[in-house]
Amino acid sequence: MGLAKRIIPCLDVDNGRVVKGVNFVGIRDAGDPVEIARRYNQAGADEITFLDITASHENRDTTVHTVEQIAREVFIPLTVGGGVRSVDDIRVLLNAGADKVSINTAAIHNPSLVQESAARFGSQCIVVAIDAKAVHEDGEAPRWEIFTHGGRKSTGIDAVRWAEKMADLGAGEILLTSMDRDGTKNGFDLAVTRAIADAVPIPVIASGGVGNLDHLAQGVLQGHADAVLAASIFHFGEYTVAEAKAHMAACGIEMRL
Amino acid sequence: MALQRVAVIDYGMGNLHSVESALQHAGTSDVVVTADPEIVAAADRVVFPGVGAIGDCMAEIKRLGFDRLITEVVASGKPLLGICVGMQAMMEGSEESGGTQCLGLFEGVVQRFPGGMDSQGRPLKIPHMGWNTVRQSVAHPLWQGIEDNTRFYFVHSYCVTPTRSEVQVGECEYGLPFAAAVARDNIFATQFHPEKSHTAGLQLLTNFLNWNGSC
Numbered sequence: 001m002g003l004a005k006r007i008i009p010c011l012d013v014d015n016g017r018v019v020k021g022v023n024f025v026g027i028r029d030a031g032d033p034v035e036i037a038r039r040y041n042q043a044g045a046d047e048i049t050f051l052d053i054t055a056s057h058e059n060r061d062t063t064v065h066t067v068e069q070i071a072r073e074v075f076i077p078l079t080v081g082g083g084v085r086s087v088d089d090i091r092v093l094l095n096a097g098a099d100k101v102s103i104n105t106a107a108i109h110n111p112s113l114v115q116e117s118a119a120r121f122g123s124q125c126i127v128v129a130i131d132a133k134a135v136h137e138d139g140e141a142p143r144w145e146i147f148t149h150g151g152r153k154s155t156g157i158d159a160v161r162w163a164e165k166m167a168d169l170g171a172g173e174i175l176l177t178s179m180d181r182d183g184t185k186n187g188f189d190l191a192v193t194r195a196i197a198d199a200v201p202i203p204v205i206a207s208g209g210v211g212n213l214d215h216l217a218q219g220v221l222q223g224h225a226d227a228v229l230a231a232s233i234f235h236f237g238e239y240t241v242a243e244a245k246a247h248m249a250a251c252g253i254e255m256r257l
Numbered sequence: 258m259a260l261q262r263v264a265v266i267d268y269g270m271g272n273l274h275s276v277e278s279a280l281q282h283a284g285t286s287d288v289v290v291t292a293d294p295e296i297v298a299a300a301d302r303v304v305f306p307g308v309g310a311i312g313d314c315m316a317e318i319k320r321l322g323f324d325r326l327i328t329e330v331v332a333s334g335k336p337l338l339g340i341c342v343g344m345q346a347m348m349e350g351s352e353e354s355g356g357t358q359c360l361g362l363f364e365g366v367v368q369r370f371p372g373g374m375d376s377q378g379r380p381l382k383i384p385h386m387g388w389n390t391v392r393q394s395v396a397h398p399l400w401q402g403i404e405d406n407t408r409f410y411f412v413h414s415y416c417v418t419p420t421r422s423e424v425q426v427g428e429c430e431y432g433l434p435f436a437a438a439v440a441r442d443n444i445f446a447t448q449f450h451p452e453k454s455h456t457a458g459l460q461l462l463t464n465f466l467n468w469n470g471s472c
Binding site for chain 2: 001002003005006041046068071072073075076077094095096097098119120121122123124125172173198201203204224226227254256
């Protein structure tokens with residue numbers, strides 16, 4: 001008996017509605033975020049992540065309102081990310097009821113935001129999201145860089161070094177998404193997951209590419225992830241959270257059943 | 258019993274809406290989140306939460322005079338529930354923030370997790386984040402209706418080891434055994450977050466609302 005690995009359903013939310021893209025293109029509608037969060041809370045999810053992909057900054061109020069509604073009914077941890085740019089953005093989301101806030105692009109432009117917010121609110125609520133993509137040629141040693149703009153734009157920053165730096169600055173957790181795998185249903189990029197999970201002293205959430213329950217187990221067993229995140233396999237009823245947990249437990253992984 | 262007021266002490270360290278919502282869900286509509294010592298003193302039950310760095314927490318607690326207030330709540334016999342850094346603040350001191358003197362309601366100190374290896378031989382991640390099992394070392398009214406070894410949600414980098422083992426009413430393990438809950442008289446305090454621990458956490462909060470403050 002010990003600390004369980006976590007299953008985290010992810011709600012990608014655009015203008016107050018849950019969506020999930022295929023490689024961030026061709027988005028499908030999967031409903032009301034509050035209703036879905038409530039369903040996952042009852043279904044035994046270990047946490048919920050809410051990523052706001054609303055393009056315009058003016059619609060932030062919708063996001064805050066949705067977070068407030070979810071926090072009133074959901075008694076498991078809630079992480080909120082997307083469009084977080086300042087200490088003030090973080091404060092607003094925490095006050096709305098988020099337990100953790102995920103910083104993505106803003107960390108790249110302004111790494112001190114991670115340090116400032118961890119000092120201000122505590123490392124336990126600061127998640128740094130990393131969107132990584134393989135940049136090595138066949139036959140070369142594996143290497144991944146941080147990408148922005150939905151995986152279209154490279155920053156030239158090495159993903160493993162970056163994760164180490166974020167942990168040093170006070171991040172409490174890394175949310176790692178493989179931009180090569182996101183939306184493909186071909187499974188996590190286990191190599192980058194393992195490279196980062198083994199490099200940092202803080203928990204790592206694997207994300208991007210889950211298409212079946214074996215993929216979730218592989219993320220932990222081969223990717224060394226502390227938690228696995230998935231969206232569409234749960235949203236469209238292909239698998240329940242309970243089935244996913246039972247499968248992972250049958251693979252020898254400690255789970256909260 | 259008449260409806261009783263629960264005060265959640267707000268000393269400016271983080272969001273307390275989840276604690277408020279969870280208490281409401283657990284069975285009382287009369288929850289007040291407050292920084293006003295008089296409202297706290299007048300309440301029937303008190304919740305003392307806490308997140309973030311303990312040095313900052315203790316500085317605010319002292320600045321606002323909540324150190325004396327909490328001592329008075331303890332002396333009054335009213336049920337008092339500490340959560341996470343709230344529990345850590347009840348110890349004598351913490352090695353966090355370069356050494357922090359705490360309230361001294363329990364003997365013992367708060368130390369950083371020493372690390373160690375997991376069952377696969379990999380280094381344990383810190384913070385200790387997620388759902389871990391809690392062994393109920395001692396029977397207590399707040400464990401009522403909760404099975405032994407139920408999982409609760411933890412997120413912390415420092416842990417409590419009480420000097421006197423009899424106050425440790427819940428035990429967890431992460432590289433080393435540590436206190437998941439401590440209690441004496443009218444105080445019960447948890448390292449885990451009942452407000453984020455789903456059904457088991459809500460049950461514990463319901464038990465707190467029904468507790469008369471004696472063991």
